[in-house]
Amino acid sequence: MKQLTWKDLPIGGIIIEPGNARRNITGTWRTERPVIDQDACIRCRICWMYCPEPAILELDKPYVTKSGKKYDVTYEVDYDHCKGCGICAHECPVKAIKMVSEVTG
Amino acid sequence: MKVYFRTIKDLPVDEYYGPGQLTCAGCGPSIAVRWLLKAAGPDVIVVNATGCIEVTTTSYPYTAWSVPYLHVAFENSAAAASGVESALRVLRRKGILDTKAKVMVIAGDGGTYDIGLQSLSGMLERGHGVLYVLYDNEAYMNTGIQRSGGTPHFAWTTTSPVGSKLKGKVQRKKDIMSIVIGHHIPYAATANIAYPIDLANKVKTALDYLVEGPAFIHVLAPCPPGWRYPEEMTVEIARLATETGYFPLYEWDHGRIRFNPPSNAHFDKSRRKPIIEYLKRQGRFAHLTEEDIKEIEKEIDEYWDYLARLAKAFG
Ligand SMILES: Cc1ncc(C[n+]2csc(CCOP(=O)(O)OP(=O)(O)O)c2C)c(N)n1
Ligand code: SF4
Numbered sequence A: 001m002k003q004l005t006w007k008d009l010p011i012g013g014i015i016i017e018p019g020n021a022r023r024n025i026t027g028t029w030r031t032e033r034p035v036i037d038q039d040a041c042i043r044c045r046i047c048w049m050y051c052p053e054p055a056i057l058e059l060d061k062p063y064v065t066k067s068g069k070k071y072d073v074t075y076e077v078d079y080d081h082c083k084g085c086g087i088c089a090h091e092c093p094v095k096a097i098k099m100v101s102e103v104t105g
Numbered sequence B: 001m002k003v004y005f006r007t008i009k010d011l012p013v014d015e016y017y018g019p020g021q022l023t024c025a026g027c028g029p030s031i032a033v034r035w036l037l038k039a040a041g042p043d044v045i046v047v048n049a050t051g052c053i054e055v056t057t058t059s060y061p062y063t064a065w066s067v068p069y070l071h072v073a074f075e076n077s078a079a080a081a082s083g084v085e086s087a088l089r090v091l092r093r094k095g096i097l098d099t100k101a102k103v104m105v106i107a108g109d110g111g112t113y114d115i116g117l118q119s120l121s122g123m124l125e126r127g128h129g130v131l132y133v134l135y136d137n138e139a140y141m142n143t144g145i146q147r148s149g150g151t152p153h154f155a156w157t158t159t160s161p162v163g164s165k166l167k168g169k170v171q172r173k174k175d176i177m178s179i180v181i182g183h184h185i186p187y188a189a190t191a192n193i194a195y196p197i198d199l200a201n202k203v204k205t206a207l208d209y210l211v212e213g214p215a216f217i218h219v220l221a222p223c224p225p226g227w228r229y230p231e232e233m234t235v236e237i238a239r240l241a242t243e244t245g246y247f248p249l250y251e252w253d254h255g256r257i258r259f260n261p262p263s264n265a266h267f268d269k270s271r272r273k274p275i276i277e278y279l280k281r282q283g284r285f286a287h288l289t290e291e292d293i294k295e296i297e298k299e300i301d302e303y304w305d306y307l308a309r310l311a312k313a314f315g
């Protein structure tokens, strides 16, 4: 990261870009990554609700499961920010999320 | 409490907190703050006390906040918020600023039970229309797990150690809700990160009441490194805190007390899960003997006795 000098900063040192911490790629901390099985997922929203970051994205992306069930939304992981805590996998009522090792898996 | 969100499907989509904050993986307070802001929406000014949430969200030149945010010091978030609220009031009155913005304090247990208690009490006494939210991870986590007035009896921390003489914290957890209710403010409630719908409804209700005076919400928010458990257990442990009766969900609303599900069924002890289910998942309680656990159970029973008397008087 380029070191800022006082000349680069707004008066008072305030931060004027909301939520710019998203440039911290906290996904690099992860030792395990959550992988969502889109066919098993019942779109209940629980993983999305409990993710602390948030790093579960609720996307307006239609999906048809292998058994022919149609959904309007898809839940995907924002791997740039997911820290791999495993809360989503632990709370998923149908065990549609697996934690996979970043080292061996 | 008014019901703004009935089911999980009603919860709002927009985010005003994160990602990219430097909280540990599985941070309970992070879940709390995410839902505080989602429920409050964009018209809010946050005043944050020093602590994990402040330190991890403000690593300059970055901010994890998408709403205006002010940090002053550890002990004076309620005083700073009183100033912000008064300034907004005057600017509105003079027609200089046309804003509906509400002021919300977010402070830890150290910042509330102990070091900020005087500024909180002053703010409540003066009647500022500010929502004060205490996120309770039951110790001074940001400086490495020191006991606070919010740390429970028998919990290990670095300043309530476990050895041949001591078995964790000697004293009991302070009843902060009773202290706050003693100021006779319009609204005070407990909430828990395992119940985000309840939390979101309480935040909206509290913000609506700010025209009358202050509101307070006490949110339980487990901390994996401080409570000594694996990260994925944060929500499960939080849920057990309420299911075992350790952390009941209730509201003080204009002089009336109301218990929320599932706690409204817990006056009947047989409806509460055994406290061991909560304790055994946490390393900070790993040293407890059967006798110690009995003592904790007795304390919880006494607490429910007290709550039952409150419910009888103010229900
Ligand atoms: C006056 C003052 N004393 C001590 C500190 C050091 N300090 C910074 S954060 C912190 C702990 C905060 O604990 P808590 O309020 O429970 O929040 P948590 O970190 O647990 O989220 C302490 C002691 C400080 N910043 N200011
Ligand atoms: S593992 Fe944790 S951080 Fe990653 S998506 Fe799941 S809940 Fe969010």
Ligand code: SF4
Pocket (backbone or CB within 6 Å): A036, A040, A041, A042, A043, A044, A045, A046, A047, A048, A075, A088, A091, A092, A093, A094, A095, A096, A097
């Ligand atoms: S918790 Fe499981 S079933 Fe529910 S939306 Fe997430 S992945 Fe799908």
Ligand code: SF4
Pocket (backbone or CB within 6 Å): B022, B023, B024, B025, B026, B027, B028, B029, B030, B052, B053, B056, B137, B141, B142, B222, B223, B224, B225, B226
């Ligand atoms: S120490 Fe606890 S409260 Fe602090 S960031 Fe880590 S998990 Fe969150």
Ligand SMILES: [Mg+2]
Pocket (backbone or CB within 6 Å): B108, B109, B110, B136, B137, B138, B139, B140, B141
């Ligand atoms: Mg704390």
